[in-house]
Amino acid sequence: MTCQGCKNGTGFGSRFSMAFQPIMDTRRGAVFAHEALVRGIDGSGAVTVLSLVDPDNRYAFDQQCRVRAIELAAELFPRHEMPHLSINFMPNAVYEPRACIRQTLETARRTDFPLDRIIFEFTEVEKLDTAHLLNILKSYREIGFKTAIDDFGAGYSGLNLLTQFQPDLVKLDMDLIRGIDTDTVKQIVVRRTLDMLRDLGVTAVCEGVETAGELRVLTDLGVDLIQGYFIARPTFEGLSPIPTALAA
Numbered sequence: 001m002t003c004q005g006c007k008n009g010t011g012f013g014s015r016f017s018m019a020f021q022p023i024m025d026t027r028r029g030a031v032f033a034h035e036a037l038v039r040g041i042d043g044s045g046a047v048t049v050l051s052l053v054d055p056d057n058r059y060a061f062d063q064q065c066r067v068r069a070i071e072l073a074a075e076l077f078p079r080h081e082m083p084h085l086s087i088n089f090m091p092n093a094v095y096e097p098r099a100c101i102r103q104t105l106e107t108a109r110r111t112d113f114p115l116d117r118i119i120f121e122f123t124e125v126e127k128l129d130t131a132h133l134l135n136i137l138k139s140y141r142e143i144g145f146k147t148a149i150d151d152f153g154a155g156y157s158g159l160n161l162l163t164q165f166q167p168d169l170v171k172l173d174m175d176l177i178r179g180i181d182t183d184t185v186k187q188i189v190v191r192r193t194l195d196m197l198r199d200l201g202v203t204a205v206c207e208g209v210e211t212a213g214e215l216r217v218l219t220d221l222g223v224d225l226i227q228g229y230f231i232a233r234p235t236f237e238g239l240s241p242i243p244t245a246l247a248a
Helices: 058-076 102-111 130-143 158-164 184-200 212-220
Strands: 016-025 030-040 084-088 118-123 146-152 169-172 203-206
Touching (some): 016 058, 058 102, 084 146, 146 158
Parallel strands (some): 030 084, 146 169
Antiparallel strands (some): 016 030
16 A cells, blocks of 8 residues: 555655643643644744645645654653643545555654554644545544544534544634633533533543633533643643643
8 A cells, every 4th residue: 555645754845843732631630632733943833834835745744743743742741641642634635544644653663652642633624525534534543543623613514524423532613712701602502512522422622721711611511621821832842831720
């Protein structure tokens, strides 16, 4: 099985690195995962790198993102209680899942990073070929990875996709979370969404949490996994410190 577009990960000429932002398990008082976020080699914002991605090089870019994220995580993550590593991937940059995953598997093997600690998340903002996406998600699950939908509620096919495949995690779009402590409509929408996800056996992550009020409401709604500036900002090539009040 070969993949002409991403067999060796070459073709994206610009250097880049990663920042990590934690996803906190507030019930346990521990970090559940760190999300790898692309940054310029000097720590500059993601736009400086993403603006260089086009249809001709996105396959190589996607491959290199996975490799860099795993290599850094293997260096930085504590081994005694290893958190998950969440990697954003581009479904349109995957020709055939089991061919295009070879370099990822080799990097995990080389760095001794456990496959069951890797989460692949994709955003539903981009319109996608559902059959192709389902093939990727099912293949990743069979290999041993976890999967997640990012920005749920902001895109095209979230509910339809959930009827066909239930990922391990769903990250609620930050627009649903912003100001939820003062918005009863958002509270109703999020409460019903959380009930649905629990019934489906899917774990919810609420991202974009920026205030104590938002965190309080989400905790009251039974959300354990929280991400956002109130918890910690991304740290370039490092792990963000967790506020003492949230740590176990």
